[in-house]
């Protein structure tokens with residue numbers, strides 16, 4: 001069974017399109033934000049399949065479809081649509097009443113694009129990294145599939161992150177980004193930090209990845225990030241001190257993620273996680289950055305756990321415009337497809 005996207009217009013991760021196409025999407029998003037758009041989705045529709053909750057992705061995608069003249073149908077399998085099975089060859093005698101093969105075929109027959117959000121189960125990294133649900137939709141849908149966040153990637157978020165960084169810093173090549181781990185009481189997926197790290201390295205930014213020992217991002221991600229950075233003339237350094245990355249940083253992006261070392265055994269990770277409560281973005285830490293470094297986070301964010309109120313409510317916080325940029329970058333993705 002081929003693992004590649006079935007149509008060339010699929011967007012399963014930013015790494016599957018060229019760096020030039022990423023830049024083109026950002027330029028297109030900026031133009032759309034200026035009001036420069038037609039109605040390429042007139043008479044067309046999008047099926048948005050959410051296996052997990054969403055505020056930003058759902059709102060921005062629905063509005064993007066509407067602004068471009070189309071209609072969006074939102075489905076939550078297991079809640080208001082049939083629970084889905086994605087594995088091939090299974091005996092479906094459990095909870096799932098519908099296979100992705102039929103769901104993708106039907107939605108593809110009725111709609112012109114399918115968005116899929118399917119988070120990892122956080123039990124087995126080997127299983128999660130297969131992105132079974134997303135890839136099954138891409139294989140079986142006769143129309144383009146857009147990833148609305150999977151185990152590995154959140155391309156729509158990464159595009160909005162790049163647009164927000166560009167709004168603040170201009171050309172990103174050579175600019176210094178601190179991507180810092182932040183404490184969170186629960187293990188979270190790596191899709192967002194992985195996507196922003198790869199995207200920033202691809203743009204030639206000089207990235208400092210700050211994380212406690214034991215909370216590395218997957219090795220494959222780090223290898224790819226180093227390769228992107230080398231090719232783009234940027235840089236990537238890794239530090240294990242919560243304070244070390246702030247001096248000189250021109251932008252700060254905070255996110256929490258699960259420790260790959262304890263994947264699926266998170267009860268054993270807990271003591272280590274509790275020991276990194278001081279990995280929080282504070283006003284004092286932000287004050288050590290260069291100039292007016294903006295603070296970014298994909299949201300939702302836990303106040304005074306990941307980031308202090310003083311930062312989130314202060315003038316450096318870019319989280320609202322960052323989330324608002326989700327509309328323009330999603331419109332750019334749809335505009336590219338149609």
Ligand code: CP
Nearest residue numbers: 054055056057298299
């Ligand atoms: N950042 C993001 O994807 O937000 P939602 O989970 O609310 O869609």
